[in-house]
Amino acid sequence: NSTKPCCTLVHSPLNTIQYNYVTEAAIVDERYTPQDIEPKWQAYWSEQCLHQSTADHSKKKFYCLEMFPYPSGKIHMGHVRNYAIGDVIARYKRMKGFSVLHPMGWDSFGLPAENAAIKHGVHPAAWTYENIEFMKKQLSGMGLSYDWDREVATCSPEYYKWNQWLFLKLLEMGLAYKKTSFVNWCPSCATVLANEQVIDEKCWRCDSSVVQKELEQWFFRITRYAEELLQGCDSLTGWPERVVAMQKNWIGRSEGVEVEFPLEGTEVSIRIYTTRPDTIFGVTFICLAPGHPLTESLTEDKKGLEAITAKYGKMEEKEGLFTGRYAVNPLTGERVPIYVANFVLMEYGTGAIMSVPAHDQRDFEFAQNYGLPVKVVIVEEQKSEVRSQKSELTEAFEDEGVLVNSEQFSGVRSGEAKAQIAAYIEEKGLGTRTVNYRIRDWGISRQRYWGTPIPVIYCESCGIVPVPEKDLPVILPEDVTFSGKGGSPLKESESFIHVSCPSCGGAARRETDTMDTFVDSSWYFAAYCLKKGQKSEGGIDLLSAVNNPQAEINHWMPVDQYIGGIEHAVLHLLYSRFFTKVMRDIGLLKTDEPFANLLTQGMVCKETWKCPEHDWLFPEEVEDGRCSKCGAEVVKGRVEKMSKSKKNVIDPDSLIRRYGADTMRLFSLFAAPPERDLEWSDKGVEGAFRFLNKVWTLAYRNRSRKTEDRAQNPDASGLTPQAAQLLRKTHQTIRKVTEDVEKDYHFNTAIAGLMELVNETSSFNPETEEDASVMAIAIRSTILMLAPFSPHITEELWSAMGEKESIFRQSWPEWDEALAKDEEVELVVQVNGKLRAKILVPAGLSEEDAKKAALGDERIREITADKEIKKVVVVKGKLVNIVVGA
């Protein structure tokens, strides 16, 4: 069989063999086999410690970070995309001569581990570490250039010790405190949720309806940094605008006035907050939050109050209850009824509001429901007359205008009136100007096992006692059972609860709540900088960095490029900014902001299929547009984010097995720019694979071509026109790819540029030695530029070309502007803005000559023959537009 003639040989002028048709037997060692190549180079990189990062002060540093994953069990396409983007950047920056830090770790505390424990009886730690091990293998299979020496897992005592240490620091600084409050409670997860974790009044994780529950909880005083977090937004120039907008929104600063409304018949007064002091003459009632300190004593109808309190936080229906008491408007002396209303929030402002139904839609509707008066105090500027009263109003007039019925302020425009009235109120001692923020303190207590134990001890005689630093970490106990029924398993651990008081030595008990896992991820980027080798060699050490400007953390921070999903636009990113400022104030680091540049990558989506009977279908369940189970006609669903429930997921492992990691990476980078959603296409993946095969064939067959001849001949003289063109194209491509990567990480167009170059190189047949060396340059440049995208194939080809050193130790190719310049350009000739001819002219032609050339063109002369030429516009090197009359 082996002697069977199997290929057609075509001899080129240079006697290089080109295989037009080859059987499998003949090309076995020439064929691109990612399955062999990829593990080989992964092992090599690891042996060579190629990605280890040390603070090298002779080079510019670059900290490239992707959001670390929760070890759920398997990586998905979202991870693949995220890490592919990060890896290209890291590898590119290294080739560009930067000293790069590119770490990876595990956000490994959290609910799923505990749920697995309840369901399968496996300990959360065992479950988690098993997942980590598996996922780490998967990541290695992708050929990602991480410095695994700095790996962290937030569930390791080594890590959470510092969570606890930071907690103690916050406690010292008065930034951690305990209070009783209404909290968001997820009945299904049986735990408290932060405000940021409640989405549409549902749990962000399990989607169950969140209820309000009164509990004593630990809080972080993020509000103390509200102003700085807001101001800092302006320095986030490397962040997407919308993320910054979302952060600003969340912090929600508003300027207003707090005004005292005396309570009729008493010495007490009610303090309200308003941003519209200009409407204060229009107040016709005031509302208290159900939880307001005065509510209880003012309200006679206790049952009614209970009913209103029960509806607190339920925003669908606005309900109120008249307390039976009145307050006095301090500016008008008018008496206004006091209501308790379920929509007034205790947490915002003062928990009491003044209601101006004429100028606030919600107040307006409330007034209609409860038959309260409406008093107009602002009218549109043009109609400065007071229009007759409430009967005409069908809705509140919320815009700015001119004040009426407002005593000495009547006739003043509302913008101006705000300032005047606020000043008047302060002057008369009726209230004060204040700033309010929407953001509230961050509740971090969770009634869970698989999280960082909060390091405090409760003592009968000493009260709340922090665990001394020397006793850290407070380790999660092993003797726990996971019943899934009510409360934290830590409550059941006798060995954990009982402890002697560090202060008086008496019997005491430990805090059994653990920290929100968002605490873990709020400083992990700093942990990587301070991690030295594996555990045995010291691990993370924050202490050494306190007030130490030489600490490595100050070399690497801030993160130069952070990459992750948009879903963290508020939660994680805001907490991390907060922690960074706290760490700065502790003396741990010198930066104000953790992430200089942020790239929020789009989702990975795929088409879906839906059967009227069987709901979502896997693609293989669709046969000729019909459901394979019932034969019903299948509807093509929308392109949606990959999810198990929609049955449109692609498993990265199966892709790697079939096409290799290089193809998977390449496609995920080519199909769309990183910040946009990506539609996964099986055919598109094949296209990427085809391209790599093309590169392989081209580079492998020409692997022994040398570039030397070009060295003596720096310009293009002596080359055949085809070779000169290829050389030009090579330099143009280097320029294009570099600029695309540098500018916005637009890898899709960078890859397109490489494809063009490969196409052009493939169809090039060198006729001279010099031409051949141009081809070698083109190929080597291609391989070098492709390396960050598809690292294995390029490393293999690089070595096949006889290179001894890793391609990732090479410099990124540079272009020569002179060589990138076209000798001839195609000049577009328009007549009245319409394309009429294209002429080839030498580059750098003067405007006058371009004009002459355009007007001299046969076709143009024909068109313009009997017309009056009014004007000729010349865009140098590009276009001539001839404007003619009719």
Next chain:
RNA sequence: GCGAGAAUGGCGGAACUGGCAGACGCACCAGACUUAGGAUCUGGCGGGGCAACCUGUGGGGGUUCAAAUCCCCCUUCUCGCACCA
């Protein structure tokens, strides 16, 4: 309602500060090679027209020699926030 973004062939997407619309890829069509092709290669590919040419970037106006790009108005979609006083 407020904020951010988007709309370009059959599809994903290109087009730098206004200057050839549709790069690159997918799909499709034709051809070559082949026992075969879901491999490879070559060519074609917005729409209309034999052609010259006309027309075309969600819709309508405008500015300009020239508009996907700038200005005004409108439509649709995506995302985030939303009784915050």
